[in-house]
Amino acid sequence: MMKRLVLKDLTIEKPLFLAPMAGISDKPFRQICKSFGAGVVYTEFVSADGIVRENDRTFHYMRFDECERPIGVQIFGHDPETLARSARYVEEQLQPDIIDLNFGCPVPKVVKCGAGSAILKELPRLEAIARSVRAVVTLPLTAKIRAGWDKGHIVAREAAKCLEQAGIELLTLHPRTSKQQYSGEADWSLIREVKAGIRIPLIGNGDIKSPGDARKMLEETGCDGIMIGRGAIGKPWLFRDILHYLQEGELPLPPERADIAETFFRHLELQEVHYPLMYAGNLFKTHASAYVRGMDGAAHLRYEMNRAKDLDRIRELAKTFF
Ligand SMILES: Cc1cc2nc3c(=O)[nH]c(=O)nc-3n(C[C@H](O)[C@H](O)[C@H](O)COP(=O)(O)O)c2cc1C
Structure with missing residues (x-):
């Protein structure tokens, strides 16, 4: 049901991703999720400005151990040039397997600076960022977006096409608007629509809390892989349970x-x-x-x-x- 994905030199055997989560997806949690079968993990997001200023705290968030590979470092920012410089720096200094661009963060501190999901209001900037980063890094480049800024501006379809044209290798969609933050339900039908409009792999994200949800998202949307965030907090064995359910067709017993x-x-x-x-x-x-x-x-x-x-x-x- 989930096929292996190949991004440049990187083969992702199991496109079952642990979501980047600030304050949550740190080294210990990533390693625990990995031990239960997460196929790819991402760092918490890090500021491109912090990277180019060589801020110590920023570096702390980006460090990882070899056992976490394949791992992506997620960066956010507003200025294409700064994002490109920071991505190049990450590639040279840390050599992760993936660099990911954050176009989904709804946190006021981030959107006030025109970063994260604020960039969904400015698609030319979104494309400029992807192009400028693509031009300077050789690693696989991925991006994570939301549905749009608010319900009057659902731009995921257009954003996905811009990112594909700019040379992004894989896209993740969390189909809620920035204004929604985490309220209401993720609109999985949008994952299906976005998938139909692009050729690069699309990872579906939002509200997967059980093996049944995982299967339903894969079946309903045709996405190429899934990403799990909150559902794995306190339940990192969810990755193992999902893999078991997709392979064997039966639900595993709950943990003792x-x-x-x-x-x-x-x-x-x-x-x-x-x-x-x-x-x-x-x-x-x-x-x-x-x-x-x-x-x-x-x-x-x-x-x-x-x-x-x-x-x-x-x-x-x-x-x-x-
Ligand atoms: C505490 C927390 C921190 C998050 N931090 C990030 C982040 O740094 N970068 C990012 O792209 N998304 C971040 N997200 C969003 C998640 O990656 C994911 O898209 C969202 O939680 C929906 O997936 P879920 O329903 O499986 O949790 C965060 C979510 C939570 C709950």
């Missing part, structure tokens, strides 16, 4: 409490390895709460974890809980 505990502690250990102790605990809290969602006693654990000062305390609380 002991399986959830194993993943929880494995993630916690990675957190400890990758972050200085003083940040590791706070950065893990969103994931930790998501792992126990719906379980007996989860509300109390979440309350206690939120007050925890460090990762050791979270470990102690979780040991008692599990």
Whole structure:
């Protein structure tokens, strides 16, 4: 149902993508998702301005380990020249497998600078950015878009064509408008329409929370692969379950409490390895709460974890809980 994709020298065996998610898709989470079968992962988005200024924090977000390949670094910005310089820098310094352009972020801080989804209001700029980056990088170049700025301006079809003409190798569509942010439902029919108008592979994204959703999106839209974001938070085994369901046609059993505990502690250990102790605990809290969602006693654990000062305390609380 999902065929392998070839982008230049890169072969993607399983077009099952972990979505870029700021504050979520960091190294530990990417590695956990990879261990469950995610075929491609992306970094959290990074600012092109930050890259050219060689900002330390920006570099922290872009670092990855070899075991995460194939991995894409996602960049955002407004100025074609700056995006091109930053992409070239990423290619030379980090050698990821993919460079991805963000044309979907709805966060006010980003759109106020004319970046992210604001570029969907300016298709000539969108095309200029893609062309200027394409001209200077040799790695596969991908882009991620939303449906449009608001419901009166659904431009995904035109944007997809511009990006294809500019030399993008693969496109991901999250079919909500920027104004919608994450409310309402993703309009999967738009994925089908965009797919019909382009020849490059299209990855469908939005509201996949179960193996059944994954199959439905593939069948209903004809997309070439799928990308999963929120559905994998606290449930990274979703990638394994989707692959199993698509291959075997049957739903896997839900994980036992002991399986959830194993993943929880494995993630916690990675957190400890990758972050200085003083940040590791706070950065893990969103994931930790998501792992126990719906379980007996989860509300109390979440309350206690939120007050925890460090990762050791979270470990102690979780040991008692599990
Ligand atoms: C906390 C959070 C952070 C996100 N950060 C990014 C980002 O940095 N770059 C991006 O392209 N999309 C970002 N997104 C959007 C997701 O990649 C994805 O398109 C969206 O969540 C819809 O997919 P889902 O329904 O599977 O979550 C973010 C989403 C969330 C929830």
